[in-house]
Amino acid sequence: MKRVTFTLVLALVLSLQLNAPATAVIKAGTACSKVKSTKVVSGLKLTCVKSGNKLIWKASTIQKTNQNQPTEKMPAFPTSFKNIEVNLDGIPYSAWSGVQANIKAFTEPKTKVSMFFGPNTPKRYPVEVTEKMVLLGSRAMARIPQPSEVKFYSFNKLDVSWAKEIATNWVSPFRLGESLPQQAEKMCAGEDCDGGITNYVSGFGAVLVGVSTPVTRYGDLARFNGQNDLHEYVHAVQGIIFANKTSGPPPTLIPCWYSEGQPQAVSIITSAATMQDYLKLRTQWLKTGSWPLPDTSAQTIEKFLADNMKVPCPGATNFLNYTAGFIVMETLISVGGVEKTFDLLKKVADGSSFESAFESEYSLPWVEAAPIVARIVSKAVTAARK
16 A cells, blocks of 8 residues: 555656646756846845856845844935035945945946066965956946956066066057156165056056065055955046047046045945945045144145145145045045046046036036035044044
């Protein structure tokens, strides 16, 4: 009896399987038919993505939330300069949310990352760190023209001649104050090699990276998690916008705090996987280094902005172009998205003054926006440096 029952059950199961519709097992790596369609299978979220010429299912874990933990209330986002100060707390939330929305919406980067190292130069950290962050940033700027490739050339003092020889073959669309080989040499002109400098040359982004000996001499750069490399890539994006339109490179035509603040904002916001991560990074950057101004008042910051409208900008306050400039650009991203900050550059590249381009994009003259921006920067910096 037991044998008969087992046989009948087995026959029934086989019958059901043979008469069931012929559907393929859905799992990661198998074929799918519609991009961005999703399914949940065995606790995994499967998303249909394009891989080469094929559409396949890509698996990711489902984020579980603690039902007993209250969710953080999101502050109201500003929508223009008319309500930006009323919604001051929403500025970082709006900027981060907008950039992250781009990353989710655009799954394919618009550039390729290539890494080169001098024959005597070690890696500062795994190349995957640079690749991951630059490609995320490319997706964040997906609506903006970008170079099809960005090449990072890392070298130490032993490899300066190697870098200079490579740079000799590049052709810049701009009239440069220093030749490209001179720029490479300058990276190691001090006690040791340090920093990075980016050019848009010969149809690609070229980043010269000075590597100290040891690589951690000036601090462990791995802590940036690739944010510093994305910062340099944004300079290449700036370059492609101005290429073959102006004789001078972007830094000579826009405020110093815009030139450096835009790469800072895009790279820091992109590198933060969560809003909490971003708020933490934001505070760390605003606390970093000395404050070479008399105070953090709005009046002092407004004067700093005015003093750094055109090159050459004061060397004593150069670092603030990265920190205060970061918050200026975060403010602009919060009310117009990251794209609008690049649309402004397009207008300058086409011949508009910065002031005219700003008013066109943000519906407010810069002379009226400057004190508002200064008050916002003042409050952010003062809160962070308490």
